[in-house]
Amino acid sequence: MLNIRKLTKSVGGRTLFADADFTVNYAERVALVGPNGAGKSTLFNVILAEDLADSGTIERDEWTTLGFLPQEGEALGEETVIEIATGKAGVIIEIEETLQGLEKKGTVDCPEYYQAQAKYDALMDAGLEAKAKKMLRGLGYEADDFDRPAKEMSGGWVMRAHLARLLAMEPDLLMLDEPTNHLDLDSLLWVQRYLQAYPGAILLISHDRSFMDDLIQTVYDIEEKSLVHYTGNYSSFEKQKEKRFEQRRAAWKNQQKEIEKHQEFIDRFRSVASKAAQAQSRQRQLEKMEKLERPRPIRKVFKIKFPQPSRSGQRVISLQGVDMAYGEHRIYQNLDVDIERGDRVALVGPNGAGKSTLLKIFAGAIEFQRGERDLGHNCRIGYFSQHRAATLEPGATVLEEVVKSAKDLTEDECRGVLGSFLFRKEDVFKKTEVLSGGEKSRLNLVKFLVDPPNLLLMDEPTTHLDLMSSEALIVALANYGGSLVFISHDVHFIRKLATTVWHINRGELIKYAGDYDYYLEKSGGISDARAAITSG
Numbered sequence: 077m078l079n080i081r082k083l084t085k086s087v088g089g090r091t092l093f094a095d096a097d098f099t100v101n102y103a104e105r106v107a108l109v110g111p112n113g114a115g116k117s118t119l120f121n122v123i124l125a126e127d128l129a130d131s132g133t134i135e136r137d138e139w140t141t142l143g144f145l146p147q148e149g150e151a152l153g154e155e156t157v158i159e160i161a162t163g164k165a166g167v168i169i170e171i172e173e174t175l176q177g178l179e180k181k182g183t184v185d186c187p188e189y190y191q192a193q194a195k196y197d198a199l200m201d202a203g204l205e206a207k208a209k210k211m212l213r214g215l216g217y218e219a220d221d222f223d224r225p226a227k228e229m230s231g232g233w234v235m236r237a238h239l240a241r242l243l244a245m246e247p248d249l250l251m252l253d254e255p256t257n258h259l260d261l262d263s264l265l266w267v268q269r270y271l272q273a274y275p276g277a278i279l280l281i282s283h284d285r286s287f288m289d290d291l292i293q294t295v296y297d298i299e300e301k302s303l304v305h306y307t308g309n310y311s312s313f314e315k316q317k318e319k320r321f322e323q324r325r326a327a328w329k330n331q332q333k334e335i336e337k338h339q340e341f342i343d344r345f346r347s348v349a350s351k352a353a354q355a356q357s358r359q360r361q362l363e364k365m366e367k368l369e370r371p372r373p374i375r376k377v378f379k380i381k382f383p384q385p386s387r388s389g390q391r392v393i394s395l396q397g398v399d400m401a402y403g404e405h406r407i408y409q410n411l412d413v414d415i416e417r418g419d420r421v422a423l424v425g426p427n428g429a430g431k432s433t434l435l436k437i438f439a440g441a442i443e444f445q446r447g448e449r450d451l452g453h454n455c456r457i458g459y460f461s462q463h464r465a466a467t468l469e470p471g472a473t474v475l476e477e478v479v480k481s482a483k484d485l486t487e488d489e490c491r492g493v494l495g496s497f498l499f500r501k502e503d504v505f506k507k508t509e510v511l512s513g514g515e516k517s518r519l520n521l522v523k524f525l526v527d528p529p530n531l532l533l534m535d536e537p538t539t540h541l542d543l544m545s546s547e548a549l550i551v552a553l554a555n556y557g558g559s560l561v562f563i564s565h566d567v568h569f570i571r572k573l574a575t576t577v578w579h580i581n582r583g584e585l586i587k588y589a590g591d592y593d594y595y596l597e598k599s600g601g602i603s604d605a606r607a608a609i610t611s612g
Contacts, residue, residue, distance in 0.1 A: 078099065080099070080134050083095070083098065083132035083303075084129065085119075085129050092118055093298075093302070100277050102277055104277050105271075105277070105278045107292040107295045108296050109281075109313070111298075111544075114298040115298055117253065117281070120144070120253060122134065123251070138187040140249055141247040143249070145255055157226050158223060161208035161209070161212050161241050162199065162208045162244065163245055168199060174192045175192050204244060208244040211239075211243045216263045216426050231258070232427070233427075252278065252279070254282060256566075259565055260427045261570075262424075262426050268287055268291060272291060283543050283546065283566075285311075288309060289310050293308070321373070325370075380485075380493060381555070382525050382526065382555065384556075385529055385556075386456065387530065389453030389455070391453075392531050393452060393455055393457075394413070395448070398446065398448070400442075407430040407583060408433075411447070419561070422564065422573070423561065423563045424570075424577055425579050425580040432563065435533045435534075435535055435563065440457070441459060454530070455531055456529040457529055458531070460520065473504065474494060475487070475490060478522055481526050493522055493525065497519075497541065498541070498542065498545055499518070518540050518541065528558060531558060532556065532562075533561050536563055536564060536565070538566050538569055546569060550572045550573065554572065560573065575590075576588065577595035586599075
């Protein structure tokens with residue numbers, strides 16, 4: 077279906093790929109992995125012909141249709157949700173013009189014409205709208221939303237409409253760049269189950285380990301300018317990568333010993349007449365030997381014993397009879413909940429159900445209309461939100477901000493923690509005022525970890541983290557001695573940390589006194605997702 081051979085590509089003077097090979101077969105599920113900045117999105121752009129390779133060949137079967145979901149997208153005009161989901165928003169006219177232009181030139185026997193005709197036929201399919209609506213419902217839309225102008229909605233909901241479009245059109249090769257970023261857990265589970273039965277091939281970039289484990293069959297790892305092929309899901313890839321590294325390191329060490337042995341003989345006997353010929357022979361052997369490069373160590377989670385918070389009372393915080401509404405939109409009525417010392421609560425439910433609102437109520441960040449919020453003895457709250465501006469000193473560096481907060485860590489330990497959260501080498505000397513939103517979010521997260529409160533409220537803490545940084549956060553929170561309430565759509569993160577799950581929807585809060593798998597079993601989450609896939 078897709079073959080890339082001897083690909084070389086440089087960006088800004090840095091070589092991302094050198095003679096790299098890559099293949100996607102029909103109906104194959106492939107993940108492209110590698111650290112941030114390794115070239116994953118660049119490779120996507122090359123495949124999409126939005127960027128050119130320096131050298132190499134890219135071959136795609138001429139009948140293969142391709143669909144791409146970028147990380148971000150906005151509604152640009154007056155198109156409705158259903159117009160985006162059917163692919164008709166501004167597209168039909170463009171395709172007709174393309175077809176007419178090619179027909180006038182007499183170039184109808186070419187891949188461009190075939191692809192345009194196939195896309196036009198798919199868009200005009202009478203069953204497309206019904207299928208698009210099915211996808212929209214699975215992704216969390218209500219029927220009342222279908223005819224709403226998309227520009228009234230957030231970027232996340234617009235991206236869901238674009239995902240619905242791709243799923244409805246079923247291209248032969250579906251390219252997805254971080255498709256779970258804008259999904260709540262309910263819609264993520266639905267998409268995951270749907271893609272397991274998807275008839276075409278899937279090429280995926282994702283930081284969601286659980287999503288990849290349940291879906292992926294093949295992994296290509298960007299390593300030292302090459303694309304290394306592994307068979308299996310993400311967890312299998314990690315084990316194979318570790319084994320490959322050990323084999324390569326052993327081979328390199330053995331070769332180094334052989335080189336040293338030869339060199340020692342050469343140095344010892346090159347001036348000895350009876351041994352000079354042998355020394356020259358060994359010198360030629362060394363010159364002809366294909367030298368192995370020392371393999372780079374695999375990046376591992378930086379393990380450090382973070383400071384522990386002060387001990388709170390048994391009851392950390394409670395809400396009694398709380399009513400909360402935004403104007404006429406009621407979120408909670410007469411809500412009673414308690415957090416006790418050591419609780420690790422995951423808040424789940426559809427977007428807009430009130431999860432973030434509950435965290436803000438706990439944090440004291442918003443006012444409610446009725447009821448009481450009581451803090452327990454010695455309760456110290458830390459509220460982490462990806463949308464909340466971090467309290468950072470504008471003139472300070474990243475490292476200075478962390479050292480100032482970390483009373484019990486050395487500067488080297490602070491640098492190690494920052495490295496685990498993607499602040500590497502010279503990044504630690506950046507001034508806080510020049511940081512991006514994602515960098516500020518990560519820095520704020522590190523500051524929580526090095527000086528932790530005893531009640532930690534976290535809203536999507538893994539959003540700006542890669543897989544290894546997410547693991548570092550899991551390790552830190554697994555050893556955290558306080559109470560934790562969090563929202564996340566990362567199933568692996570929830571499975572590792574939650575001991576209790578609260579499901580929130582339409583003002584109703586249901587508690588499940590067990591981990592995420594217990595919640596799925598008792599709530600019927602898996603069966604509901606399967607039913608949604610097969611229902612009209």
